[in-house]
Amino acid sequence: MLARVTLLRLSQRSKCISTQTALPGFSRNLSAISRQEGVIETDVPHYTIPPSCYYEPSHHEIEKEAIFEKSWQLAGHVNALVPTVGSVAEVSVAGQSIVLTRGSDSVSAYHNVCPHRAHELVQPGEKRQMKSKVLTCPNHGWSFKATDGKLVKARFSENVPDFCSKDFSLFAVPVKEVRGLVFINLDTSDNIADFEDTFGSGFDQLLSEKIPGLDSADMKQLAVKEKVVNANWKVLVDNFLECYHCDIAHKAFVDMVDLNNYATYLNKQHIMFEATCKPDNKAYSFDKDDLLQTAFFCWIWPYNVVYSAPGSPNMSILQFIPISPTQTLRRSERFAMIDTSSTSSGDGAAESESTASDAEEAALARVAYLNQVLLEEDTGICESVQRGLKSKAYKGGRLMVSKGGEMEQKWHTEIAVAHFHQLLRKSCNIP
Ligand code: FES
């Protein structure tokens, strides 16, 4: 049986409400979420931000500085980026090329540029294992300690007057690892957003609880898919943040999830959704004994999503990466825990092999549905909305947020979109 929990929080300045339908296991964490700021008022009308924010180049420039370069951005999962000590990888974060290195205790991040004459330290998309503990620039051979970026050697610098090695370290970038998820923040100022304050102290625990195996070395990357969508990144986020369109656009999805138990949890800079699912459905089938019987999504400001789908332990990273005011790179990475080592000889060998292959088949069927069906069903919607936003007649829309928050327990609420737009207004001073 599902437990319904409704929380109401009143602040001195404004009447704020956080109302949710809680699933078993979630209610324990719900109070921690609701104590944080960021819930929105529901007794005032909510409208979308102005349409011009979705296509004006000048607004896109404002967003680069105010949002993309100031927020904690998900770079990926260590298993796909820097899986072992001594791994190095290049990754693009908010339009900047970043080098990640993995030491024995932590992951380090630097701008991918040599402080000598600006050669890139590693090639775009490169991933490899370092032979030593230093990163060497391919241009003139300066070398840097991989774990702290300090200059180790600049050939012939002993002949250069007043050359001070300390002045030529790599440009470090703030990095935070959360249960295998690597977050980067390009803001190196003293005003950088505090990670714990931004996401809440229970964020990592909640993620690992909802995505079993999240920080396991066995959580393996199965597929990466990238597609350019002709729409502003916020159109894709808006679309992701509501299920109001689900019964129209995603027939198989709504056959799998129980819309009567679709819950939304607002937080300051992330929003979680969870719904119970049924094993026999038109999306993809899973076993009633599989560990995951719910769909769980966590959107992370500004355009990253981490989620798990029903079935055996799995994880997806979904990103809506801005390319231009009217184009977005939609990138999905699919991971799963599949034990392919259970093929040892002995009485149970044949059965084990068949189980491993069944699990792999089920994981691939899930990936096929998520990538080829569910994501694609949203492509046309987003591109149509983008064209519509440029209509002279359209000035903005009213969001489906109900007075008192009664409707926020329902699958068709647009309260998460309203929350996203509040964050946008605050970040970019949108009236
Ligand atoms: S540019 Fe890197 S060593 Fe000269």
Ligand SMILES: [Fe+2]
């Ligand atoms: Fe959708």
